[in-house]
Amino acid sequence: MAGNRLVSMKDVARRAEVSVGTVSNVLNRPDIVSQDRRERVEAAIAELGYVRNDAARQLKLGHSRTVGAIVLDSANPFYGQIVGGIESAAESSSLAVIAGSTGNREQRERLYLSLFEEQRVRGILLASTGGTKELIDGIRRRGTPVVLVESSRDATGGSSVSVDxxxxxxxxxxxxxxxxxxxxxxxxxxxxxxxxxxxxxxxxxxxxxxxxxxxxxxxxxxxxxxxxxxxxxxxxxxxxxxxxxxxxxxxxxxxxxxxxxxxxxxxxxxxxxxxxxxxxxxxxxxxxxxxxxxxxxADLMGRTALALLEEEIADPDASPRHVSFTPTLxxxxxxxx
The missing domain is CATH 3.40.50.2300 (Response regulator)
Known part of the structure; x- marks a missing residue:
């Protein structure tokens, strides 16, 4: 980093005496770059401490590797188990999970929903307070899938997972x-x-x-x-x-x-x-x-919610699915x- 400024691909290209396109190819398609140029770019990256801006890259490509998870109460271990199930399933798909807790408050749920949409997450897994249906509908219409957790079929127009x-x-x-x-x-x-x-x-x-x-x-x-x-x-x-x-x-x-x-x-x-x-x-x-x-x-609910999200991303025109589990004593x- 030069001073407090983040190092850019242009800085790397200037130090390696190559084009920005060559730097991009080294990062994304190194097999098409000559060994000499590849080594120069890699040396410049190491010397300057360049870190790829993956968020910007994902926005350019039109998809994200981050999933947003919103639960009602992070102090309740039950919701920790749900998030753990989401994270376990996400890891096998090389996805990252960002989790937020609403504290059972509708206002905070609205905040997280809006922030996650602004961040262009891959999709949102939501344990809802029940008062944000119109906001959820709008987020879905604008292209971000939302899967509800702990929600019955008739409470949502999209996919959901719940317990009876x-x-x-x-x-x-x-x-x-x-x-x-x-x-x-x-x-x-x-x-x-x-x-x-x-x-x-x-x-x-x-x-x-x-x-x-x-x-x-x-x-x-x-x-x-x-x-x-x-x-x-x-x-x-x-x-x-x-x-x-x-x-x-x-x-x-x-x-x-x-x-x-x-x-x-x-x-x-x-x-x-x-x-x-x-x-x-x-x-x-x-x-x-x-x-x-x-x-x-709880763990299975989290895993299932992420699977439903991935199904919706793979086929946006498919009918929503609802999965309901029966609790046991x-x-x-x-x-x-």
Missing amino acids: DIAGGEIAVRHLAELGRRRIGVVAARQDLRQVADRLHGARRAAADAGIELEVLDAEDLTVLAGRAAGMSIVERPAAERPDAVFCVNDLIAVGVLQAFAFRHQISVPEEIALVGYDDIAFASSTVVPLTSVAQP VERESTTG
Whole structure:
């Protein structure tokens, strides 16, 4: 670099005493350049510290090797697992992944969508808050494919990958009912999010089938601290007024509830209250009482989302595809003792 200025191909050409075209050929088609000229250009590149501007090159060629991934909450390990699946699949295709977290905020989702489009990424993989459909439609019309993650078929005009969260909510509450639990509470936050609403819907459906009326306990957020506060509200009740089972709409809330119950051994799990989470994040099995959880195939969801994106790029006129996975229950000591 000369001073603070980035070294250009012209600088390399001047130092090697060749044309800019020859430098370009050395970088892109070295087999057509004579050995003497190739060695001179390579020596000039090494001496000047030239770095190819691959972003500009990709724009000129009309394609990018970078994929944008937008998730709801990077603090939730579930979304880290999704991004990990995207990155694993991208690596085998020599693609780079840039990830952003919206913190469950529509405004930040809009910002990331606009920035990724401006950067001319290859495509966008999006776990959406649900309020940006018009923006997504516009991005697609302008040529950047968007694949939705955690989105049902009727919520998008493009390809998407999701888990049947209604079935997941049913699985959780049915499991508790089959254990003989009759006073079941559901700890939920952000019911405006499709994922949470579907899990609640499934939970209510399973409760109705079992002749049980659910109690919905509102948490302030989808976090451990919010779960701990919700758990403390249960602890503070007289024993006869507490639920005998709790389903939490994600594992972070469930971990917080478990912490509240374990504090000074105030409530034993599962003897007094059985507990089920959702997502089956990595440390669900290593909590103080290993957590029963509804598992989503996060890594596979990420890999599948990237595969759908590549299908759309290969054939833009093909019909959109939706892939839906069925969650499974992973039973541990928080319900089975």
